Amino acid sequence: MADAATFVFDFDSTLVRIETLEALADLALAGCPDAASIRTQIGRLTDQAMAGELDFGEALRRRLALLPLTREHVATLAARILDEGTPSVRRNLAFFRDNPGRIVIVSGGFREIIAPVAERLGVSPDRVLCNDLTYDASGRVTGVDGTNPLSRAGGKAEAIRGLNLTGPIVMIGDGWTDAEVKLAGAADRFYAFTEVVRREPVVAAADAEVASMDELLHAEGLTGRWSYPRSRMKILLLENVHPAAVERLEDAGYTVDTVKGALDEDELIARIRGVHVLGVRSKTQVSARVLDAADRLMAVAAFCIGTNQIDLAAAADRGVAVFNAPYSNTRSVVELAVGVMIALMRDVTDKSAAMHRGEWNKSATGSRELRGKTLGIVGYGAIGSQLSVLAESLGMRVVFHDLTERLALGNARRLPSLDVLLAESDVVSLHVDGRVENTAIIGAAQLARMKEGALLLNLSRGHIVDVGALSQALGSGRIGGAAVDVFPEEPATNADPFDSPLRGLKNVILTPHIGGSTEEAQEAIGEFAADRLLAYLNRGDTTFCVNLPNVQLAEVSGAHRILHIHRNQPGVLADLNRALAAAGLNILGQHLKTDERTGYVITDVDRDYDPQALDGLKTVAGTLRFRLLY
Numbered sequence: 001m002a003d004a005a006t007f008v009f010d011f012d013s014t015l016v017r018i019e020t021l022e023a024l025a026d027l028a029l030a031g032c033p034d035a036a037s038i039r040t041q042i043g044r045l046t047d048q049a050m051a052g053e054l055d056f057g058e059a060l061r062r063r064l065a066l067l068p069l070t071r072e073h074v075a076t077l078a079a080r081i082l083d084e085g086t087p088s089v090r091r092n093l094a095f096f097r098d099n100p101g102r103i104v105i106v107s108g109g110f111r112e113i114i115a116p117v118a119e120r121l122g123v124s125p126d127r128v129l130c131n132d133l134t135y136d137a138s139g140r141v142t143g144v145d146g147t148n149p150l151s152r153a154g155g156k157a158e159a160i161r162g163l164n165l166t167g168p169i170v171m172i173g174d175g176w177t178d179a180e181v182k183l184a185g186a187a188d189r190f191y192a193f194t195e196v197v198r199r200e201p202v203v204a205a206a207d208a209e210v211a212s213m214d215e216l217l218h219a220e221g222l223t224g225r226w227s228y229p230r231s232r233m234k235i236l237l238l239e240n241v242h243p244a245a246v247e248r249l250e251d252a253g254y255t256v257d258t259v260k261g262a263l264d265e266d267e268l269i270a271r272i273r274g275v276h277v278l279g280v281r282s283k284t285q286v287s288a289r290v291l292d293a294a295d296r297l298m299a300v301a302a303f304c305i306g307t308n309q310i311d312l313a314a315a316a317d318r319g320v321a322v323f324n325a326p327y328s329n330t331r332s333v334v335e336l337a338v339g340v341m342i343a344l345m346r347d348v349t350d351k352s353a354a355m356h357r358g359e360w361n362k363s364a365t366g367s368r369e370l371r372g373k374t375l376g377i378v379g380y381g382a383i384g385s386q387l388s389v390l391a392e393s394l395g396m397r398v399v400f401h402d403l404t405e406r407l408a409l410g411n412a413r414r415l416p417s418l419d420v421l422l423a424e425s426d427v428v429s430l431h432v433d434g435r436v437e438n439t440a441i442i443g444a445a446q447l448a449r450m451k452e453g454a455l456l457l458n459l460s461r462g463h464i465v466d467v468g469a470l471s472q473a474l475g476s477g478r479i480g481g482a483a484v485d486v487f488p489e490e491p492a493t494n495a496d497p498f499d500s501p502l503r504g505l506k507n508v509i510l511t512p513h514i515g516g517s518t519e520e521a522q523e524a525i526g527e528f529a530a531d532r533l534l535a536y537l538n539r540g541d542t543t544f545c546v547n548l549p550n551v552q553l554a555e556v557s558g559a560h561r562i563l564h565i566h567r568n569q570p571g572v573l574a575d576l577n578r579a580l581a582a583a584g585l586n587i588l589g590q591h592l593k594t595d596e597r598t599g600y601v602i603t604d605v606d607r608d609y610d611p612q613a614l615d616g617l618k619t620v621a622g623t624l625r626f627r628l629l630y
């Protein structure tokens with residue numbers, strides 16, 4: 001049988017996320033007046049050596065000569081080096097411990113610092129190739145042992161050859177001296193390791209770039225901490241999603257791309273290939289055509305409340321899970337509704353605009369208090385019901401109409417129909433969702449049923465109201481004023497123009513879809529939606545998923561998890577379990593949840609199985625998507 005490969009790891013910026021010499025410089029230069037300039041010189045020498053522009057031995061000597069470094073400084077760094085492990089190395093300790101005979105560490109760094117890490121990784125001392133510091137009698141560092149090949153240029157290749165390894169040699173590192181190992185013929189493959197630092201010349205000289213240990217293990221066909229390297233999973237976030245989301249997803253190891261504005265269908269189709277997760281807000285239409293162009297898509301997150309911009313059924317039919325953030329901007333919308341209601345009652349915006357033109361028009365005519373007026377809320381969901389509470393606390397009478405049974409809060413009264421509500425209300429506020437059936441539910445006929453001079457608020461979706469009819473009703477004075485935050489056609493970015501028949505009308509407040517646009521709401525949405533995505537990607541949890549059955553799941557531990565999304569048709573679970581049995585898999589736990597369209601089966605199995613046996617599961621009739629997680 002062919003010998004297994006030996007993995008030769010560089011140390012600085014590979015196994016640990018620091019450059020040892022720079023950390024030692026920080027210790028040695030603490031309190032030194034020239035510290036900044038010495039540090040700059042050392043940093044420059046390190047970069048030059050790593051980029052292959054300066055002889056390694058020469059750079060090392062020059063850097064050590066610049067530092068008042070002592071045995072104590074070295075001991076201090078050695079004592080805390082275990083805290084500096086590179087994140088993906090730390091989560092893949094099992095790989096090192098399971099392969100003690102296949103790991104070598106080679107470094108221009110120093111034995112005292114590397115030894116504790118080697119011990120933690122289970123690498124024996126004779127497989128740690130590095131420099132030995134020399135000290136004078138007072139304990140000050142004088143240099144390194146010059147007989148060691150690692151103190152010289154090209155030393156890594158020479159030191160590795162000295163081990164007389166058999167079988168393929170795989171070199172992994174971030175620096176030019178690591179690339180040189182392969183160039184000198186001492187390694188069969190070289191991976192540029194870029195989790196900590198990415199150097200272009202090194203990447204260019206490599207057989208492949210790996211941004212984490214997970215990617216390395218995946219590339220070498222080995223089992224790592226995760227079933228798939230997260231850094232290879234691409235998340236595309238559109239429409240200026242809050243940085244809190246980007247941070248959370250990147251911290252979890254995923255690769256995130258962002259786009260400031262919305263994309264139209266063709267632009268999105270051009271961008272969607274290779275994307276595993278898409279994040280949008282209210283503007284980007286995720287149509288069946290977009291979903292067809294997506295070759296890797298597992299999930300879509302609406303970083304907002306509404307999901308009418310996403311073809312939920314088409315996504316479910318492709319096994320793509322869709323999430324939203326159902327409550328994070330509720331309060332922001334409600335506060336804006338209260339604000340515009342008061343502003344309309346007092347004609348604040350027109351009066352303010354007149355003042356800016358230099359006109360003083362103090363008058364009470366047509367100005368009214370909210371107190372005692374009737375607010376009619378259409379759609380008594382999260383937003384409508386919260387508005388109900390605030391409006392009552394302001395002294396309004398609240399009536400509402402909803403298609404489904406909703407608990408009336410406070411003294412709010414449920415009305416049997418939209419028409420009854422329209423006839424009773426001084427202010428009508430729309431808070432229905434954007435389903436297609438709600439198109440133009442407020443048109444000329446409904447506006448005609450409203451009280452003379454009543455106010456209309458639309459902070460839900462633009463297509464709910466026939467804006468042509470509204471502009472006529474406002475123009476004739478039949479409707480006393482309106483506040484509109486959402487429009488049938490909205491510009492994709494702030495740079496695009498806006499037009500509407502409602503422009504220029506008296507006592508009409510137009511806002512650019514900012515109901516949910518507060519700093520608090522955007523941050524909360526970013527965190528919430530990112531957490532939902534992570535729960536789905538990392539453990540298969542579909543809590544709050546809007547188009548697949550919701551299953552709440554704990555972290556996978558001590559098992560492998562098989563996630564199977566299928567069309568809801570008879571016999572799928574039986575077929576799946578037959579296939580699991582045929583594959584010799586031992587089931588540790590299983591959940592099944594279905595809705596009328598789709599089924600979701602989660603099966604935790606013993607880790608001890610032949611991975612090829614899983615192929616049979618993908619052929620179970622009705623399978624939409626199959627994923628393995630650990």
Ligand SMILES: NC(=O)C1=CN([C@@H]2O[C@H](COP(=O)(O)OP(=O)(O)OC[C@H]3O[C@@H](n4cnc5c(N)ncnc54)[C@H](O)[C@@H]3O)[C@@H](O)[C@H]2O)C=CC1
Nearest residue numbers: 305306379380381382383402403404432433459460515516
């Ligand atoms: N302007 C903005 O920036 C924002 C707008 N929104 C919009 O507000 C909508 C409502 O949000 P939530 O209250 O959180 O949603 P929700 O789903 O909790 O409530 C919607 C309610 O409307 C009811 N409904 C639907 N169609 C109806 C109809 N024709 N007649 C009567 N009731 C009907 C539903 O039964 C439900 O109770 C979102 O779907 C979204 O489109 C949400 C956040 C921000």
Ligand SMILES: O=C(O)C(=O)COP(=O)(O)O
Nearest residue numbers: 281282283304305306516
């Ligand atoms: O949450 C919603 O549904 C909204 O309408 C807010 O949309 P936005 O995130 O501002 O595009």
